Amino acid sequence: MEPIYADAKYQEVPYAEKKRLFDEVKADLRFETQLYGCYECGICVAACPSARFYDFSPRVFAQVVSREDVHTFYELLNDSVWDCSQCFSCTCCPRQNNPGGVITLMREVAVNNGLKSAKDALKAYSRIIYKIMSTGTQVAPDMLQPDFFPDWGPDVQQVSANLDVWRRAIPPETMHTVELAWDVSEKTRLELYLIWKLTGNLEMIENIDEGLFMILEEVMEELLEEHGYDLEEIESVVE
Amino acid sequence: MAEVNQCLLPDELLYHVDYNVWLRDNGDGTYDLGMTDIAQSMAGSLLHCRAKKVGKAVKEGKSLATVESGKWVGPLKSPFACEILASNEAVEVDAALLNRSPYKQGWIVKVRPAEGADLSALVDAAAAVDGFAAYMAANEFKGCIHCEGFEG
Numbered sequence: 001m002e003p004i005y006a007d008a009k010y011q012e013v014p015y016a017e018k019k020r021l022f023d024e025v026k027a028d029l030r031f032e033t034q035l036y037g038c039y040e041c042g043i044c045v046a047a048c049p050s051a052r053f054y055d056f057s058p059r060v061f062a063q064v065v066s067r068e069d070v071h072t073f074y075e076l077l078n079d080s081v082w083d084c085s086q087c088f089s090c091t092c093c094p095r096q097n098n099p100g101g102v103i104t105l106m107r108e109v110a111v112n113n114g115l116k117s118a119k120d121a122l123k124a125y126s127r128i129i130y131k132i133m134s135t136g137t138q139v140a141p142d143m144l145q146p147d148f149f150p151d152w153g154p155d156v157q158q159v160s161a162n163l164d165v166w167r168r169a170i171p172p173e174t175m176h177t178v179e180l181a182w183d184v185s186e187k188t189r190l191e192l193y194l195i196w197k198l199t200g201n202l203e204m205i206e207n208i209d210e211g212l213f214m215i216l217e218e219v220m221e222e223l224l225e226e227h228g229y230d231l232e233e234i235e236s237v238v239e
Numbered sequence: 240m241a242e243v244n245q246c247l248l249p250d251e252l253l254y255h256v257d258y259n260v261w262l263r264d265n266g267d268g269t270y271d272l273g274m275t276d277i278a279q280s281m282a283g284s285l286l287h288c289r290a291k292k293v294g295k296a297v298k299e300g301k302s303l304a305t306v307e308s309g310k311w312v313g314p315l316k317s318p319f320a321c322e323i324l325a326s327n328e329a330v331e332v333d334a335a336l337l338n339r340s341p342y343k344q345g346w347i348v349k350v351r352p353a354e355g356a357d358l359s360a361l362v363d364a365a366a367a368v369d370g371f372a373a374y375m376a377a378n379e380f381k382g383c384i385h386c387e388g389f390e391g
Contacts, residue, residue, distance in 0.1 A: 124310055124311070125310060126310070126311050126312050127307055127308070127309065127311050128310060130307075130312040143309045143310055144309075145284050145286070145308070146284075147283050147284050147309065148283065148308075148309035148310050179287070211302075211313040211314045211316070212312060212313065214301065214302050214314050215302060215305050215312060215313070218302060
């Protein structure tokens with residue numbers, strides 16, 4: 001099958017490969033509850049915060065995937081899929097479509113297949129993934145560094161230089177942590193690690209960032225072993 | 240001193256290009272290891288550096304330390320199977336030392352290669368230049384950034 005547009009991107013990628021990835025999205029159990037036909041009303045686009053700032057449209061996802069336009073699907077899978085903020089405002093659709101849900105499935109396929117575009121998109125976020133998966137908290141206060149937040153101007157310099165002081169202004173039950181948004185108990189971390197391990201989520205990381213995977217695996221296995229979990233048994237459950 | 244895209248590679252050190260680490264041969268069968276100028280520049284301002292425990296045996300390609308900057312985290316990979324003999328407390332207290340002084344004060348661990356460890360991937364500065372140029376191109380990294388107080 002020829003590309004629809006003469007200047008379509010990714011023409012060098014064989015149709016069979018694009019179709020394989022498309023079929024992987026469609027094969028997901030959740031797929032059949034995401035799309036029910038599109039009125040073309042644009043309500044999803046009007047509600048979408050990403051559409052205001054990027055050349056991005058949740059409607060395009062709903063339509064391209066419904067039409068089974070494999071070439072454009074592949075383009076979205078590599079580019080626009082990372083512009084979505086996953087806020088699911090688009091679920092205000094009068095047809096109960098869920099473009100954000102389609103994007104969730106597409107991102108998972110992009111990550112599971114280790115697509116270069118997915119690696120590039122997530123490259124700058126390895127510590128955020130590390131924090132979420134190792135502690136359950138996302139943005140750490142000490143991420144507020146001048147070189148990562150130049151858009152904050154001089155304020156970020158002041159905040160980062162006096163972070164421990166700033167953190168004392170928040171409720172004491174957070175333990176005034178600077179490396180975490182709040183203190184996370186060992187029990188919570190243990191539950192998280194079992195979830196990531198048993199659901200195969202940890203393995204997804206290996207396709208995207210092998211170094212991050214190595215660090216996470218070590219952190220998790222150390223705590224699980226400390227609490228008497230049999231790692232081989234966990235592996236056999238996953239398999 | 241060898242240089243590639245404003246990144247310094249001191250002549251007296253050895254390098255493992257793929258793992259982006261430098262090694263100093265102490266001449267007594269031990270090596271000091273740290274992040275290269277390229278690695279510290281790619282990571283940005285470093286916040287934490289936690290070495291594995293002294294005495295731990297680490298396999299080739301596995302992590303000797305975890306290094307974190309604002310939004311990035313990565314392992315310091317071991318270029319050969321080894322035992323950790325010591326870790327640098329100064330970088331654990333102030334990880335920004337790795338940005339200011341990657342080669343002088345910023346050593347991270349001292350190791351002893353395991354018996355029969357394969358050291359063949361280590362190269363000197365002159366031989367590392369092309370490898371690092373290719374590494375930087377592959378990672379779309381233009382050149383090193385030296386912070387205030389940088390001493391090499």
